[in-house]
Amino acid sequence: MNPEGTLQLPPQMSTIAPDVDWMYYFVYWVSVAFFVAIVGAMLYFMWRYRRRPGQKAKPTGHSTALEIAWTFLPVILLVYLFHEGFSGYVKGIIPPDDAIDIRVRAMQWNWEFEHRNGVIDEMNMMRVPVNTPVRLIMSSSDVLHSFFVPSLRVKRDVVPGMYSTLWFEATTLTKPMCQSDADCNETRVGGGFESCIENRCVSNCDSDLDCARTSGVALGVDWGAAYAMNSYSCSSHQEGERGECVLPVFCTEYCGAPVGIDRSAERNSNHATMMADLHVVTMEEYEKFIEEGPPPPPECAGEADCAAWGEALYNSSGCIACHAVDGVRQQPAPNWKGLLGSNRAFVEGEDREADLNYITQSIREPQSQIVEGYNNVNMPPYRLSDRQIQAIVAYMRSLDEE
Amino acid sequence: MTVAEAEVSHDGIHDPHADLGDAGNYLKATKGWKTWAFTLDHKRIGMMYLASVIVAFLVGGIMALLVRTELAHAGETIMEADMYNQVFTLHGAIMVFLFIIPSIPAALGNFFLPIMLGTKDVAFPRLNLGSFYIYVFGTAFTVIAIVAGHVDTGWTFYTPYSARADNSVIWMTMGVFILGFSSILTGVNFIATVHKMRAPGIHWRRLPLFIWGIYATAVIQVLATPVLAITLLLLTMEKTLSMGIFDPALGGDPVLFQHFFWFYSHPAVYIMILPGMAVVNELIATFSQRKIFGYMFVAMSSVALALLGFLVWGHHMFTSGMSEYSTMVFSALTFLVAIPSGVKVFNWVATLYEGSISFASPMKYALGFLVLFTIGGLTGVFLGILSIDIHLHDTYFVVAHFHYVMVGGTVFGFVGGLHYWWPKMTGKMYSERVANIAFWLVFVGFNVTFFSQFILGSRGMPRRYYDYLDQFQPLHMASSGGAYIIGIGFTIMGVMFVRSWFNGEKAPPNPWASAGYEWMTTSPPHPHNFAIDPVMKRGPYDYHLCTEEELWDGFPEDFVPSDR
Numbered sequence A: 001m002n003p004e005g006t007l008q009l010p011p012q013m014s015t016i017a018p019d020v021d022w023m024y025y026f027v028y029w030v031s032v033a034f035f036v037a038i039v040g041a042m043l044y045f046m047w048r049y050r051r052r053p054g055q056k057a058k059p060t061g062h063s064t065a066l067e068i069a070w071t072f073l074p075v076i077l078l079v080y081l082f083h084e085g086f087s088g089y090v091k092g093i094i095p096p097d098d099a100i101d102i103r104v105r106a107m108q109w110n111w112e113f114e115h116r117n118g119v120i121d122e123m124n125m126m127r128v129p130v131n132t133p134v135r136l137i138m139s140s141s142d143v144l145h146s147f148f149v150p151s152l153r154v155k156r157d158v159v160p161g162m163y164s165t166l167w168f169e170a171t172t173l174t175k176p177m178c179q180s181d182a183d184c185n186e187t188r189v190g191g192g193f194e195s196c197i198e199n200r201c202v203s204n205c206d207s208d209l210d211c212a213r214t215s216g217v218a219l220g221v222d223w224g225a226a227y228a229m230n231s232y233s234c235s236s237h238q239e240g241e242r243g244e245c246v247l248p249v250f251c252t253e254y255c256g257a258p259v260g261i262d263r264s265a266e267r268n269s270n271h272a273t274m275m276a277d278l279h280v281v282t283m284e285e286y287e288k289f290i291e292e293g294p295p296p297p298p299e300c301a302g303e304a305d306c307a308a309w310g311e312a313l314y315n316s317s318g319c320i321a322c323h324a325v326d327g328v329r330q331q332p333a334p335n336w337k338g339l340l341g342s343n344r345a346f347v348e349g350e351d352r353e354a355d356l357n358y359i360t361q362s363i364r365e366p367q368s369q370i371v372e373g374y375n376n377v378n379m380p381p382y383r384l385s386d387r388q389i390q391a392i393v394a395y396m397r398s399l400d401e402e
Numbered sequence B: 001m002t003v004a005e006a007e008v009s010h011d012g013i014h015d016p017h018a019d020l021g022d023a024g025n026y027l028k029a030t031k032g033w034k035t036w037a038f039t040l041d042h043k044r045i046g047m048m049y050l051a052s053v054i055v056a057f058l059v060g061g062i063m064a065l066l067v068r069t070e071l072a073h074a075g076e077t078i079m080e081a082d083m084y085n086q087v088f089t090l091h092g093a094i095m096v097f098l099f100i101i102p103s104i105p106a107a108l109g110n111f112f113l114p115i116m117l118g119t120k121d122v123a124f125p126r127l128n129l130g131s132f133y134i135y136v137f138g139t140a141f142t143v144i145a146i147v148a149g150h151v152d153t154g155w156t157f158y159t160p161y162s163a164r165a166d167n168s169v170i171w172m173t174m175g176v177f178i179l180g181f182s183s184i185l186t187g188v189n190f191i192a193t194v195h196k197m198r199a200p201g202i203h204w205r206r207l208p209l210f211i212w213g214i215y216a217t218a219v220i221q222v223l224a225t226p227v228l229a230i231t232l233l234l235l236t237m238e239k240t241l242s243m244g245i246f247d248p249a250l251g252g253d254p255v256l257f258q259h260f261f262w263f264y265s266h267p268a269v270y271i272m273i274l275p276g277m278a279v280v281n282e283l284i285a286t287f288s289q290r291k292i293f294g295y296m297f298v299a300m301s302s303v304a305l306a307l308l309g310f311l312v313w314g315h316h317m318f319t320s321g322m323s324e325y326s327t328m329v330f331s332a333l334t335f336l337v338a339i340p341s342g343v344k345v346f347n348w349v350a351t352l353y354e355g356s357i358s359f360a361s362p363m364k365y366a367l368g369f370l371v372l373f374t375i376g377g378l379t380g381v382f383l384g385i386l387s388i389d390i391h392l393h394d395t396y397f398v399v400a401h402f403h404y405v406m407v408g409g410t411v412f413g414f415v416g417g418l419h420y421w422w423p424k425m426t427g428k429m430y431s432e433r434v435a436n437i438a439f440w441l442v443f444v445g446f447n448v449t450f451f452s453q454f455i456l457g458s459r460g461m462p463r464r465y466y467d468y469l470d471q472f473q474p475l476h477m478a479s480s481g482g483a484y485i486i487g488i489g490f491t492i493m494g495v496m497f498v499r500s501w502f503n504g505e506k507a508p509p510n511p512w513a514s515a516g517y518e519w520m521t522t523s524p525p526h527p528h529n530f531a532i533d534p535v536m537k538r539g540p541y542d543y544h545l546c547t548e549e550e551l552w553d554g555f556p557e558d559f560v561p562s563d564r
């Protein structure tokens, strides 16, 4: 197991990675041998038989034995390569019986992950327990996508109209190793990319610059961090936040970009930024997550009643598409400013105070009580956790306080 | 002069005493644009193709530079994501359909196939002109799609994305559909010509290897292109009539499209590379003054590649959700393709042994081809191995691999052939010094551009990405730098050829001391290729049967063949 990776290959973070890499390097060295033999012979002949006055080319001879030899000897090698490659492939295809299932839904340009008991993680956030086989059951709601995590050495197309599966067992936690600014500065100032790699924290440690950049905003080249070529990206998109180290999930099947609107710089706005953050966590942490749903981000310090999280959810879950928060705009959906505690009148004729219970119901079963004047647009149901709804309410409260 | 008298072997195909002046020069024999637009002369048609593919290469090359400029830095550099997607689509589609596929067969092949067969023209000259106009028409469709529309699907037009995208995709696919017909007709024409029109004395074992390669290519074009045509037609029908064929939203199957597409496009890879190999045969033979080692093995490996090429399309789809069983079969068959490719490389290197090797600019491209194609081929083995392909599929590793094969292979073959035959086609020499400078720029630039992409890819950089993580920055920067070096190299080469066209030194009939049949006529050739119908007494690589004068003096125009 090589968690640092090599010049050619990213870190090995899954059980199949060492086998794949062994094969890769085997073929690599065989290729180097062939290349040196072919190009070496070529260069030698070029020098030895360069054109000189008075020296003529000898008529070409003929050697059936030689022809047969170099036609059929490579076959043996190729049969071996095919066999090894296929058995490795089969190993990567058939999941162990005790694998846990995660449903993956791909859509332009987001990834959604649904865990046991219908627990849905935040958009583009993937959590898996370490040292546990995980099977992904993937579907797409629009065009082709492809699920790819370099450090796990797995890839599979996500095809609309069918389910595709893939499994892996992650072997290394993606915890942030630098807990304090001092740690981070050390890995940075220490400069040696070895120390950074050891700390699993390179491009995201201490500066907002790094964090902003991994979320797709170009601010120039950071050669030091880039040279380390680690495979981690930063999960925090907030400026000034300390990021957590995660593995990027890429989409490798071309899936376009929005036409006409320039959102190129944002994350999850086109094929190139259709990424998810993969966190490899301990089994306890994973179970806790299944129990309680997605935990609040670091800046909320464990509190669910946190407006910052609510605001993040407002953006990432897509509420922003219909709901305004400025207290002015009214269509197509009710404005969130001034909503909390107000009295809501419904099309059916009843009315009710907008408290936590009401908000929860409005999010999970929006069609159960439709606010008067808003019956022309259907809000889809959202399976947000209690804590997430708490955060949204906190956000609504903060809007009113402004 | 009777036929018996004219039954010349290598020497003096043309009547040396008759100075035919302009009448003996296909470029000047008739004048006025109509004599070009309605010409049936395969040489003029070849030149018109040459001009068109060079324009296509120029446009595709500019697109490539735009792509590399955008990718020089992470984030937005010169354009936004949607624009980038269109630009890389155009780069791919133009380079594949308008440049590489017609480049060697339609341009160089049209010009040299009849000459190398010692005949006056192709079997169906009118069909030949027709396929040129079909090419022009198809190009026009494609250009309309580019100018008027918004094509951002990538050159593979994968469904359901392409089925939902803008309507200009229809125009683009119709354009490609029409271009396909041009390929098919050219293929039919060449097959008929090779079978029926060979000059007396050119039996199959004396067929120049260039012809063998073009012949194998023509067979693939005729058999595979209809599948592409059908696929694109189905795509068009799906889009216009909302029939559910490939789009799951309408009840279709997106993976079916991939099968259809690659059933054409994998053989098309051989449509692209076989002609490159074909040219390299001629270059290596001429510049080492030696017959290609294992002539028959090399010839047959072209045919083998043409046939095997039909059986391996599934290796583009290892991650797409095919059954494990078909995955296995396709992987196994893919390894077979390595054999004929390897045989060719081994034989080329063996040809150098005991040769008399000149390093004139065309030969530099041939040797460059050997190096780059070897890298391209060996990295193909990585991709054939299933477990590794899962990691490498749709990353820059694949991008680098096919550029080594398509550019390092086909484009080097094409450019090498262009240098080699330029004196014959235009009757002008070019500056060898400038040609060498251009070669080194292109060769070095190419490796800088694409070798870095191997590492990008194996490190996990996916392809068709507008933006990327920081960790990929340095290699992307290097790759973009290399692209500019290539650009400069090709610009210098272009200027060199233009200057040669207008003020180049007059070319002798055989500047490279080649034994090839095409060098037996004047430069530029007679409108009927040879002033007298030739009868070939020796093979195109029988250097030991050629006289000293004819090789070293290069058939000077005033050279009078000794009476026999």
Ligand SMILES: [Cu+2]
Binding pocket: A109, A144, A145, A146, A251, A252, A253, A254, A255, A271, A274
């Ligand atoms: Cu995608």
